[in-house]
Amino acid sequence: xxxxxxxxVRIPPEMPADTAEQIKREEKQYAQRLQExxxxxxxxxxxxxxxxxxxxxxxxxxxLHNLLTQLPLYPYxxxxxxxxxxxPSSIHPDDR
Amino acid sequence: xxxxxxxxVRIPPEMPADTAEQIKREEKQYAQRLQExxxxxxxxxxxxxxxxxxxxxxxxxxxLHNLLTQLPLYPYxxxxxxxxxxxPSSIHPDDR
Amino acid sequence: xxxxxxxxVRIPPEMPADTAEQIKREEKQYAQRLQExxxxxxxxxxxxxxxxxxxxxxxxxxxLHNLLTQLPLYPYxxxxxxxxxxxPSSIHPDDR
Amino acid sequence: xxxxxxxxVRIPPEMPADTAEQIKREEKQYAQRLQExxxxxxxxxxxxxxxxxxxxxxxxxxxLHNLLTQLPLYPYxxxxxxxxxxxPSSIHPDDR
Amino acid sequence: xxxxxxxxVRIPPEMPADTAEQIKREEKQYAQRLQExxxxxxxxxxxxxxxxxxxxxxxxxxxLHNLLTQLPLYPYxxxxxxxxxxxPSSIHPDDR
Amino acid sequence: xxxxxxxxVRIPPEMPADTAEQIKREEKQYAQRLQExxxxxxxxxxxxxxxxxxxxxxxxxxxLHNLLTQLPLYPYxxxxxxxxxxxPSSIHPDDR
Amino acid sequence: xxxxxxxxVRIPPEMPADTAEQIKREEKQYAQRLQExxxxxxxxxxxxxxxxxxxxxxxxxxxLHNLLTQLPLYPYxxxxxxxxxxxPSSIHPDDR
Amino acid sequence: xxxxxxxxVRIPPEMPADTAEQIKREEKQYAQRLQExxxxxxxxxxxxxxxxxxxxxxxxxxxLHNLLTQLPLYPYxxxxxxxxxxxPSSIHPDDR
Amino acid sequence: xxxxxxxxVRIPPEMPADTAEQIKREEKQYAQRLQExxxxxxxxxxxxxxxxxxxxxxxxxxxLHNLLTQLPLYPYxxxxxxxxxxxPSSIHPDDR
Amino acid sequence: xxxxxxxxVRIPPEMPADTAEQIKREEKQYAQRLQExxxxxxxxxxxxxxxxxxxxxxxxxxxLHNLLTQLPLYPYxxxxxxxxxxxPSSIHPDDR
Numbered sequence: 001x002x003x004x005x006x007x008x009v010r011i012p013p014e015m016p017a018d019t020a021e022q023i024k025r026e027e028k029q030y031a032q033r034l035q036e037x038x039x040x041x042x043x044x045x046x047x048x049x050x051x052x053x054x055x056x057x058x059x060x061x062x063x064l065h066n067l068l069t070q071l072p073l074y075p076y077x078x079x080x081x082x083x084x085x086x087x088p089s090s091i092h093p094d095d096r
Numbered sequence: 097x098x099x100x101x102x103x104x105v106r107i108p109p110e111m112p113a114d115t116a117e118q119i120k121r122e123e124k125q126y127a128q129r130l131q132e133x134x135x136x137x138x139x140x141x142x143x144x145x146x147x148x149x150x151x152x153x154x155x156x157x158x159x160l161h162n163l164l165t166q167l168p169l170y171p172y173x174x175x176x177x178x179x180x181x182x183x184p185s186s187i188h189p190d191d192r
Numbered sequence: 193x194x195x196x197x198x199x200x201v202r203i204p205p206e207m208p209a210d211t212a213e214q215i216k217r218e219e220k221q222y223a224q225r226l227q228e229x230x231x232x233x234x235x236x237x238x239x240x241x242x243x244x245x246x247x248x249x250x251x252x253x254x255x256l257h258n259l260l261t262q263l264p265l266y267p268y269x270x271x272x273x274x275x276x277x278x279x280p281s282s283i284h285p286d287d288r
Numbered sequence: 289x290x291x292x293x294x295x296x297v298r299i300p301p302e303m304p305a306d307t308a309e310q311i312k313r314e315e316k317q318y319a320q321r322l323q324e325x326x327x328x329x330x331x332x333x334x335x336x337x338x339x340x341x342x343x344x345x346x347x348x349x350x351x352l353h354n355l356l357t358q359l360p361l362y363p364y365x366x367x368x369x370x371x372x373x374x375x376p377s378s379i380h381p382d383d384r
Numbered sequence: 385x386x387x388x389x390x391x392x393v394r395i396p397p398e399m400p401a402d403t404a405e406q407i408k409r410e411e412k413q414y415a416q417r418l419q420e421x422x423x424x425x426x427x428x429x430x431x432x433x434x435x436x437x438x439x440x441x442x443x444x445x446x447x448l449h450n451l452l453t454q455l456p457l458y459p460y461x462x463x464x465x466x467x468x469x470x471x472p473s474s475i476h477p478d479d480r
Numbered sequence: 481x482x483x484x485x486x487x488x489v490r491i492p493p494e495m496p497a498d499t500a501e502q503i504k505r506e507e508k509q510y511a512q513r514l515q516e517x518x519x520x521x522x523x524x525x526x527x528x529x530x531x532x533x534x535x536x537x538x539x540x541x542x543x544l545h546n547l548l549t550q551l552p553l554y555p556y557x558x559x560x561x562x563x564x565x566x567x568p569s570s571i572h573p574d575d576r
Numbered sequence: 577x578x579x580x581x582x583x584x585v586r587i588p589p590e591m592p593a594d595t596a597e598q599i600k601r602e603e604k605q606y607a608q609r610l611q612e613x614x615x616x617x618x619x620x621x622x623x624x625x626x627x628x629x630x631x632x633x634x635x636x637x638x639x640l641h642n643l644l645t646q647l648p649l650y651p652y653x654x655x656x657x658x659x660x661x662x663x664p665s666s667i668h669p670d671d672r
Numbered sequence: 673x674x675x676x677x678x679x680x681v682r683i684p685p686e687m688p689a690d691t692a693e694q695i696k697r698e699e700k701q702y703a704q705r706l707q708e709x710x711x712x713x714x715x716x717x718x719x720x721x722x723x724x725x726x727x728x729x730x731x732x733x734x735x736l737h738n739l740l741t742q743l744p745l746y747p748y749x750x751x752x753x754x755x756x757x758x759x760p761s762s763i764h765p766d767d768r
Numbered sequence: 769x770x771x772x773x774x775x776x777v778r779i780p781p782e783m784p785a786d787t788a789e790q791i792k793r794e795e796k797q798y799a800q801r802l803q804e805x806x807x808x809x810x811x812x813x814x815x816x817x818x819x820x821x822x823x824x825x826x827x828x829x830x831x832l833h834n835l836l837t838q839l840p841l842y843p844y845x846x847x848x849x850x851x852x853x854x855x856p857s858s859i860h861p862d863d864r
Numbered sequence: 865x866x867x868x869x870x871x872x873v874r875i876p877p878e879m880p881a882d883t884a885e886q887i888k889r890e891e892k893q894y895a896q897r898l899q900e901x902x903x904x905x906x907x908x909x910x911x912x913x914x915x916x917x918x919x920x921x922x923x924x925x926x927x928l929h930n931l932l933t934q935l936p937l938y939p940y941x942x943x944x945x946x947x948x949x950x951x952p953s954s955i956h957p958d959d960r
Contacts, residue, residue, distance in 0.1 A: 001253055001254075002253070003275070004140070004149050005336065012301060013876060013939065013940075027185070028184070028185045031185040032185060035186070035187045036187065041188075042151075042186075042188060042191055043183045043185060043188070043191060044098060044180040044181070044182070044183055044186070044191055045183040045184070045929060046178060046179075046180060047178075047179040047180060047181050047926070047928050047932075048179075048869065048928060048929055048932045048933075048945040049943060049945075050933075053100050053178070053180060060193050060277070061276060061277040061335040062193075062278060062288075062335070064275070064335050064336060065277045065333060065335045069336075069338075075301060079336045079337060080336075081275060081335055081336040081337075082142060082143075082149070083142075083143040083144075083253040083256070083273060084140040084143060084149060085141050085143050085252070085257045086140070086141065086254060087139045087140055087141040087148055088124070088141070089123070089127040090138075090139045090140070091128050091131045091132065092137075092138060092139070095140055096254075097924050097926075099925075099947070101816065108781060109267065109268075141257060143253040143254070143256050143257045143260075143273055144197065144256060144257055144260045144271045144272075144273040145271060145273075146261075156865050156949070157865055157866070157867075157947040157948060158865075158960075160815050160816060160947070160949075161813060161815045161816055161949045165818075172781075176816075177815055177816040177817075177947060179867070179928070179945060181924070181926035181928075181929045192926075194332060196332070196341050205396060205459065205460075219377070220376070220377045223377040224377060227378070227379045227380065228379065233380075234330075234378075234380060234383055235375045235377060235378045236290060236372040236374070236375055237372065237373050237375040237376070237449060238370060238371075238372060239370075239371040239372060239445040239446070239449045239465055240389065240448060240449055240452045240453075240464075240465040241463060241465075242453075244375055245372060247330075274334060274335075275336075276332040276333065276334060276335060276341060279331045279332055280316070280333070281315070281316045281319040281320060281331060282323070282330075282331045282332070283320050283323045284330060284331070287331060289444050289445055289446075291445075291467070293528065300493060348385050348469070349386070349387075349469040349527040350469035350470060350480075350527070352467070352469075352527050353469045353525060353527045356527075357530075363493065364493075367528045367529060368528075369467060369527055369528040369529075371387070371445040371448070371465060371467055372445060373444070373445040373448075384446075388533050397652075411569070412568070412569045416569060419570070419571045419572065420571065425572075426522075426570075427567045427569060427570045427572070428482060428484070428535075428564040428565070428566070428567055428575055429565050429566065429567040429641060430562060430563075431562075431563040431565050431637040431638070431640050431641045431644075432641055432644045432645075432655045432656075433655060434645075437484050437564060466533070467526075467527040467528075468524040468525065468526060468527060469524070469527050471523045471524055471532055472508070472525070473507070473508045473511040473523060474515070474522075474523045474524070475515045475516065476515065476522060476523070479524055481637055482637070483637075483659070485720065492685060540577050540661070541577055541578070541659040541661040542661035542662060542719070544659070544661075544719050545661045545717060545719040548719075549722075560720075561659060561719055561721075563579070563637040563640070563659050565636070565638035565640075565641045566638060578716060580716070589780060589844075603761070604761045607761040608761060608763055611763045611764065612763065617764075618714075618727075618762075618764060619759045619767060620674060620756040620757070620759055621756065621757045621758065621833060622754060622755075622756060623754075623755040623756060623757050623829040623830070623832050623833045623836075623849055624755075624773065624832060624833055624836045624847045624848075624849040625847060625849075626837075628759055629676050631714075658719075658725070659718075659719040659720075660717065660718060660719060661716070661717050661719050662716070663715045663716055663717040663724055664700070664717070665699070665700045665703040665704060665715060666707070666714075666715045666716070667704050667708065668707065671715060673828050673829055675829075675851070732769050732853070733769055733852060733911040734853035734854060734911070736851070736853075736911050736912060737909060737911045740911075740912045741912075741914075748877075751912045752912075753913075755771070755832070755849060755851050756829060757828070757829040757830035757832075758830060768830075772917050795953070796952070796953045799953040800953060800955055803954070803956065809956075810906075810919075810954075810956060810959055811951045811954045811956070812866060812948040812949070812951055812954070812959055813948065813950065814947075815946075815947040815949050820951055821946070821948060823906075850910060850911075850917070851910075851911040851912075852908040852909065852911060853909050853911050854908070854909065855908055855909040856892070857891070857892045857896060857899075857907060858899070858906075858907045859896055859899045859900065860899065863906055863907060863908055
């Protein structure tokens, strides 16, 4: 089941640089593990913004919630979730 | 080059049913041709809405503009375009 | 899987009164059938508005989309969908 | 008398972790006591957000105000209240 | 139990003048009857707008909903309802 | 001359508790004095919010401005002013 | 007593041209009469818009309401009223 | 050439009182000098707000920018600029 | 003196196709004449939208107003005007 | 390929003055280098605001993203990107 998730990141300017770097490293590892498992299906950067557009493939709303709230950057994110479904004109077998 | 395009469709209620059906048939053919050509990379329905989330892969802003304004439903759409680029944490070779 | 769905109805003033009544009768029958089947779990009127707050229990985003777009009043509705999940402090066995 | 209450929680990042944990423990106890008393009729988590959708059953606006402002997390919440009433198409005896 | 109700009226310009006058006459009669009964406690015009600010005193959300939806101008109104309660600093015995 | 005034209070979380209590005590005294003088005609709490809806009866915009900016909580308030006048359907002699 | 009034005019495209011209002629006469009487103190066009920014000098909210609702273009206007008062740094004797 | 300028002032609560007083004194002197020179044509307080509505008469956008950014309170202001021009119905010789 | 002007065009769907074509032809001629005269300095299409971003170079707000309101498509446009001035970091001699 | 980029700068008031000056000096050098290279095609100040309107000419969304995120003031900016393309009525050879 697919969801579009948009994440805007706002790291507070007073956070020490190495703390920020450490969280971003953990975020990257976590994001890549979820991509390898197939649940984080797509991940794009929004041009000019510290933000991304993502597609998640999960079994339930609850599974999505658990994945998102464990993101190392989650406390600094504004997250918007949009439930998607197959479009009748789509020819892509995976876009469901 | 990738763009997220969100389209909300508002067909005026006074349009005759068979005119609407004819436009939707043409829209479907046009959308499927662009998907086969690889420029309309993804196409999802927003659950509960007459709206979609799409990913286009085009050579330029102008190419995108030309594709979108030729959509048979374009006169009845509200279109939002967001330029995307590769995310440094992405592992998907095509998400660029 | 639970979703909050908010529906605002705007029937065009030029619709003949008996057409409107007929659509509302069909809407009521459809809504009650879905409630009996357990998929439309809750249905409340917003005080002072021609609008409702509903809780749907469905298997997927796609199932929700199909149920909503078949509502007889759907062409005259503005629909907002919010995916829900179990709250860790909830004691209600059904609120999941 | 029913009200939909939506609560978004924003704990300031500078709050010490154990202070935050203590307030959340008290919040959970308070929320569960109100659920047992029947006044907090439903409590759902919004997927991907530190936010909830709730249904309260109280005798008056004033009773609702007193319950909400005693929430341990109240100083860190943005609260939206929507008065509800029975929907003429509802078949659920409790949704009033 | 008190509610602030704000009503903005938008009569469609194509409505015949005498139809509009007839609805406004019925609206005035209805509004004055509710004021005499004490349920429409206050009614003010917003300066420069075809809109009002009102205070209703009713037994329940449902009673409020029934009163408002029977307003002759209701189909042409945008209505906003805000539940109120006694303010701890108020000295007015009726403002509860 | 009547004005609706809506005040939302946001006391900064870092303000010491007894400072906040002292300001609120002064606010209550000031509010009650203005009510006794008849210029603060109505004062209601918005259910679920640290906010109020008020009706002021003053001689001029300037008199209103002076009263509001002397509120002890004024530096922590977001204030919205709406000029009111007598509604042609009102039967309340004081609602002017 | 001074008020800033902003008016945005939206004449429906289906109104016959000479009807529109007639209303605009009456509007101009009415506006100039109020300026001569001193109650419409200033009147400026917003560059690029069918809109104006005005300053009215009236005795009460009610006087302002009566003047505005008699504007020949009033049924086609969106009107915003902001109560003003003397600024402590102003040196203009009339800006009160 | 005329511009409407609206300024909302937000002095941070942690600024020492005498620093704030000093800046406000300088602001008043600067504002009065510009009024005497005729470039700050009107200056009104918005009732109930720490905000003003002003009319500037300058030779160019650049002249306006330079005047505004030298305001002692500029770093604490939210500024909105609206270009104005003569209204065809205006009878005031100076409102151009 | 420079202004950014953004224009969104909304031609009503009921306008006959040849009327629309005629207006667009006149619009194009008018736009090209102003470009040749140097007052319409830049004109870009917003990708995916029936909208443009333009830079005008005019002597006054009034000159800009007169140019814009004579656009053949003006009655069907939503226009936003932003006054610009030279940026201290600009190296382009014409960007003033 | 052209993009309109709007940047609003918000330097936190607690930043030491010489740190701010140092960042602004680096910003100016970086901006002028990009202008000399032809990628930052236009740069204007918004009158009355610490904000600019810019036109970038880049090869891809990714190139734009890299240029913008290396701006020394980027951590203090709110950035909005709008993809542009040639307007069919444009006569300027460079506006593509």
